[in-house]
Amino acid sequence: MNFLPLWRYQNQLIDGAIVTLELTVISALAGLVIGIAGAVALKGRITPLRWLVRGYIELFRNTPSLIQIFIVFFVLPNFGLKLPAFEAAAVALSLYFGAYSVEIIRAGLDSIPRSQVEAGQCLGLSGWQVFRHIILPPALRNAYPAVTSQFVLLLLGTSLASQVAADELFHVAGFIESRTYRSFEVYAVICAVYFAMAMSFKALFAVIGLAAFRWPRRR
Amino acid sequence: MRSFSLIDFVSLFAALRWTVALVVLALAFGAPLALGLALGRISRFAGLRWAMAACIQVIQSVPLLGLLFFFYFGMPVFLGIQVPALVAVTVAYTLYTAAFLGEIWRGGLEAVKQAQWEAGACLGLSAWQQFRHIIAPQALRLSLPPTVGFLVQLIKGTSLASILGFVELARAGQVVSAATFQPLLTYALVAAIYFALCLPLTLWSRSLEARLDGSR
Numbered sequence: 001m002n003f004l005p006l007w008r009y010q011n012q013l014i015d016g017a018i019v020t021l022e023l024t025v026i027s028a029l030a031g032l033v034i035g036i037a038g039a040v041a042l043k044g045r046i047t048p049l050r051w052l053v054r055g056y057i058e059l060f061r062n063t064p065s066l067i068q069i070f071i072v073f074f075v076l077p078n079f080g081l082k083l084p085a086f087e088a089a090a091v092a093l094s095l096y097f098g099a100y101s102v103e104i105i106r107a108g109l110d111s112i113p114r115s116q117v118e119a120g121q122c123l124g125l126s127g128w129q130v131f132r133h134i135i136l137p138p139a140l141r142n143a144y145p146a147v148t149s150q151f152v153l154l155l156l157g158t159s160l161a162s163q164v165a166a167d168e169l170f171h172v173a174g175f176i177e178s179r180t181y182r183s184f185e186v187y188a189v190i191c192a193v194y195f196a197m198a199m200s201f202k203a204l205f206a207v208i209g210l211a212a213f214r215w216p217r218r219r
Numbered sequence: 220m221r222s223f224s225l226i227d228f229v230s231l232f233a234a235l236r237w238t239v240a241l242v243v244l245a246l247a248f249g250a251p252l253a254l255g256l257a258l259g260r261i262s263r264f265a266g267l268r269w270a271m272a273a274c275i276q277v278i279q280s281v282p283l284l285g286l287l288f289f290f291y292f293g294m295p296v297f298l299g300i301q302v303p304a305l306v307a308v309t310v311a312y313t314l315y316t317a318a319f320l321g322e323i324w325r326g327g328l329e330a331v332k333q334a335q336w337e338a339g340a341c342l343g344l345s346a347w348q349q350f351r352h353i354i355a356p357q358a359l360r361l362s363l364p365p366t367v368g369f370l371v372q373l374i375k376g377t378s379l380a381s382i383l384g385f386v387e388l389a390r391a392g393q394v395v396s397a398a399t400f401q402p403l404l405t406y407a408l409v410a411a412i413y414f415a416l417c418l419p420l421t422l423w424s425r426s427l428e429a430r431l432d433g434s435r
Contacts, residue, residue, distance in 0.1 A: 184293050
């Protein structure tokens with residue numbers, strides 16, 4: 001075991017980690033937009049749209065993310081949509097994260113008892129005010145733990161983008177391995193970097209959660 | 220280059236047995252380990268609780284792909300001998316399964332009220348009898364839906380073994396796709412097979428959850 005040959009590749013590691021973070025954040029933001037839109041559609045009255053969203057959720061939650069990335073990268077060019085590796089991975093991961101987000105956000109909205117909405121209406125609040133002040137804050141608090149743990153899973157899942165040669169951290173590992181032949185050491189270091197990133201996000205989310213959702217819990 | 224034929228279709232289904240084998244191996248070794256982790260997490264001894272929590276935390280904070288590579292290249296380093304790839308992959312999937320199932324089952328065990336243990340103790344049951352006859356049946360019922368849900372994650376996760384050269388469903392898809400130049404047909408078929416495996420489990424998990432909710 002010898003970690004020294006890896007030392008000179010620290011810049012590549014940092015670059016890879018940055019691309020991983022970019023991929024994670026872009027996919028998470030796009031996925032959350034899909035999630036909110038999907039949850040609104042599921043709550044809406046247009047039946048075909050509800051079916052469409054349900055079909056989307058089941059399709060993306062019941063097939064491997066790796067295959068989804070392959071399909072976006074290898075199959076879409078047949079339809080004239082040729083995406084570079086990073087973009088293809090971002091599209092696939094956004095759709096994957098989105099499918100989980102829809103369910104999380106819908107569950108968050110569903111967790112508000114109907115009576116609280118009615119109580120707000122009795123106080124003469126408008127539809128928007130009811131949503132903004134009565135539904136949204138507790139819905140956010142209820143959805144927050146699930147969204148953040150899904151975010152960490154997304155961060156770890158971006159490693160699959162290496163399989164279409166997007167320049168993220170795991171792909172950098174392959175590069176360093178091919179230069180140094182120190183396979184075990186390289187992947188041990190890479191795992192440690194992912195671990196550090198995942199733990200940092202968990203700590204960050206815990207602090208944000210404590211600061212943002214301070215009002216007392218109902219027992 | 221050749222066209223997509225019955226042979227390709229058969230080879231995809233033949234590769235499915237490796238997907239199933241990996242799932243079975245992961246569960247066979249991972250489930251007992253998960254039970255140990257879950258029991259350790261609710262143990263009286265703080266040191267044990269901490270150690271188990273740390274193990275789970277580490278495994279859950281590393282990509283599954285990273286675990287696979289770590290053990291694939293690491294097993295010879297740890298043991299000093301070459302091991303078959305299947306052993307290394309099994310170790311990685313076992314730890315992955317143990318960490319996630321362990322955390323799910325801990326949740327199930329903790330959801331059973333403390334008074335239930337005490338009631339068992341009052342009846343003169345030993346700690347093991349309390350667990351076996353009072354806590355475990357209730358915890359099992361509570362944790363069955365997320366356990367089935369994790370099974371779906373595990374089936375999808377076996378696709379990563381393709382990256383280490385295992386010819387399971389995903390890898391067979393790559394091979395067929397490269398041979399036939401029909402990525403659309405091949406990957407759609409591969410996705411459809413995974414979907415056909417996972418959807419029934421997802422629906423089962425959901426119906427279990429709904430039934431549990433009604434019985435409250």
